[in-house]
Structures are given as structure tokens and as C-alpha cells.
Amino acid sequence: MAVNTVPLSLKPFRIALVQLGQVTPDKSKNLNHAREMIMKAAAGEGATKPDLIVLPECFNSPYGVMHFPVYAETIGFTSGVPYDMESSESESVKMLSGAARETEIWLVGGSIPERDKSDSSKLYNTCTVYSPKGELVVIHRKVHLFDMDIPGKITFKESETLTGGSAMNMFDTPFARIGLGICYDVRFPELAMIAARNGCQVIIYPAAFNMITGPLHWEMLHRARAVDNQVFMSMCSPARDNATGYQAYGHSMVVDPMGTVLTQAGHLEEIVYADIDPAIFHSARAGIPVTTQRRFDVYPDVSREARVVIGSAGKVPN
Numbered sequence: 001m002a003v004n005t006v007p008l009s010l011k012p013f014r015i016a017l018v019q020l021g022q023v024t025p026d027k028s029k030n031l032n033h034a035r036e037m038i039m040k041a042a043a044g045e046g047a048t049k050p051d052l053i054v055l056p057e058c059f060n061s062p063y064g065v066m067h068f069p070v071y072a073e074t075i076g077f078t079s080g081v082p083y084d085m086e087s088s089e090s091e092s093v094k095m096l097s098g099a100a101r102e103t104e105i106w107l108v109g110g111s112i113p114e115r116d117k118s119d120s121s122k123l124y125n126t127c128t129v130y131s132p133k134g135e136l137v138v139i140h141r142k143v144h145l146f147d148m149d150i151p152g153k154i155t156f157k158e159s160e161t162l163t164g165g166s167a168m169n170m171f172d173t174p175f176a177r178i179g180l181g182i183c184y185d186v187r188f189p190e191l192a193m194i195a196a197r198n199g200c201q202v203i204i205y206p207a208a209f210n211m212i213t214g215p216l217h218w219e220m221l222h223r224a225r226a227v228d229n230q231v232f233m234s235m236c237s238p239a240r241d242n243a244t245g246y247q248a249y250g251h252s253m254v255v256d257p258m259g260t261v262l263t264q265a266g267h268l269e270e271i272v273y274a275d276i277d278p279a280i281f282h283s284a285r286a287g288i289p290v291t292t293q294r295r296f297d298v299y300p301d302v303s304r305e306a307r308v309v310i311g312s313a314g315k316v317p318n
């Protein structure tokens with residue numbers, strides 16, 4: 001597939017992670033609450049407003065394989081074709097687009113269960129991204145489904161009702177090229193590596209680790225993906241809610257290319273902010289020049305064969 005390796009220059013920007021709580025069985029309540037929290041995040045901390053707001057995985061529905069078919073919405077996005085928001089069938093997409101437009105801030109709209117428009121038997125766990133004009137710029141369908149069985153601890157099988165996505169997705173903003181994944185995708189280093197080699201300086205995963213894997217792996221995976229690829233790395237989780245079936249770990253986080261944790265939420269509903277400083281990105285790459293020391297004569301560059309889609313506001317994505 002075509003790979004765009006022309007990196008945009010990274011500029012300073014502020015990211016806000018909305019660690020949403022109160023995901024209830026009532027979808028319209030969830031959407032209203034998410035909207036309110038986007039508005040709160042947009043107001044900023046101190047005098048500085050964020051340039052990009054991120055929501056968690058599965059923010060409009062309870063997280064569980066039996067819930068996906070019930071809550072799924074048809075989006076009907078085709079890469080390469082501008083999206084017509086007026087005729088969108090998705091109430092979540094309309095809410096997110098409106099919130100991005102109203103706040104005039106880039107929005108990574110967490111993820112929602114999605115029903116494929118042309119094959120209604122196919123459901124996906126899908127992240128949608130909006131420009132400050134409310135344009136739907138790109139979607140990412142979770143590529144690696146969360147099928148895990150640690151007896152007596154955690155068993156989850158997304159593949160019972162979901163299908164995995166078939167492309168890697170990233171998008172261009174005036175301040176960075178940003179790669180996307182969803183939760184379990186983070187366990188596959190190829191995805192972050194391919195994003196970084198396609199010029200992403202930042203990689204974002206709406207996510208919802210659990211109380212078994214979260215304490216063990218959440219921070220470690222952030223720092224590993226950040227240091228391996230010398231990128232800013234962030235996952236945004238729902239808040240923990242002991243009343244729901246699936247208990248999320250929380251601890252939404254941003255890590256810099258040297259592996260330093262820039263910000264970390266606790267486990268309750270919270271908005272955390274981080275400033276992305278290009279100087280750290282450049283000094284990490286200059287001081288530890290692994291990006292120029294690779295030995296593709298010894299092992300292949302897997303990013304060359306990857307299916308990559310790059311969304312961009314105001315023009316047709318490739």
C-alpha cells in the first residue's frame with residue numbers, strides 16, 4: 001500500500017484526556033455526559049486550552065460482547081470519500097462532530113460499537129476523529145480483538161461479536177501526524193512501529209484495560225511503545241466503576257519519547273492535560289539515533305507492506 005513517509009513538523013500542543021465515568025445502559029445519558037465533559041475539557045486548565053481532546057474506548061455503551069450488537073451504530077465512512085454529516089445515521093458521530101465544531105478543537109472520539117453499512121452482520125470497535133470544523137477525518141477499527149483468557153482472572157472474547165479492522169489509520173493536524181490504535185492494539189508493537197515509520201510523532205489509543213492487566217502492563221506498554229518508537233504515546237481510559245460488569249483500570253496517561261510519564265489520572269472521573277514539547281522529541285532522536293541505525297539488511301522493514309490510511313481535514317484522505 002502507498003506509504004506517506006513525509007513527516008510533518010511537530011509543533012507544541014496541548015492534549016486533554018477525558019477519563020469519563022458514568023457509562024450507563026442509557027446511551028443518550030452517556031452521550032450527554034460525554035458532551036458535557038468535552039466542553040469542560042475544552043475550557044482548559046488555567047489559561048491554556050487544549051488543541052486536542054481524547055475520549056476513552058467504548059464511551060457510549062457498557063463494555064461487553066453482548067452489548068456491542070445492541071449499541072452498534074452505522075457510520076458509513078469510506079476512506080477517500082468526504083463524509084456527509086447531514087445524512088449520518090449515527091447519533092454518536094453527530095454529537096462528537098458538533099462538540100468538535102463548537103469547541104473548535106480536534107477530537108479523538110474514543111470508540112463506539114459500529115455496524116458496517118454494506119454488511120450489517122459485521123460489527124467493529126471503532127474510533128472516529130474530528131477536525132475543529134466537525135469534519136469526520138478518519139476512522140480506526142480496532143485491528144486486534146481483545147480475546148484473552150487468564151483462568152479465574154479475566155476472560156473476554158471480543159471476536160464473539162466483533163470483526164477486526166483491516167487497516168492502520170493516522171491523521172494530520174497542523175501540529176502533528178497522529179497514529180491511532182484501540183486498547184488491545186497496543187500489545188502489537190508492529191502497529192506503533194508502522195505509525196512511527198510513517199511519520200507519526202504521537203500515537204493515541206482510546207483504551208479500557210482491566211484490573212488484572214492494568215496494574216501489570218498499562219504503564220509499561222505506554223513506556224515501551226514510546227521509547228521503542230521515540231514518539232509521544234497516550235491511552236485514554238474510562239474511569240473505574242465498581243457497579244459495572246467490566247472494571248476499567250483508569251490511569252489515562254501521556255508518556256514522552258524518553259519514557260517519562262508527563263501526566264497520569266487516578267482511577268476516578270478526571271480530565272488530565274499534557275503539553276507536547278517538540279524539543280523532547282528531537283533530542284531523544286538525536287541523542288539515541290535508533291531511527292537511523294536500523295539494519296534492514298538483517299531484518300525486513302514491516303512498515304513497507306502495511307495497509308495505511310492517512311486522514312486529513314479539508315482534503316480527501318488517501
Ligand SMILES: NC(=O)CC(=O)C(=O)O
Nearest residue numbers: 146183184208209210213
Ligand atoms: N480491553 C482491551 O482491549 C485490552 C486489555 O484490557 C488488555 O490488553 O489487557
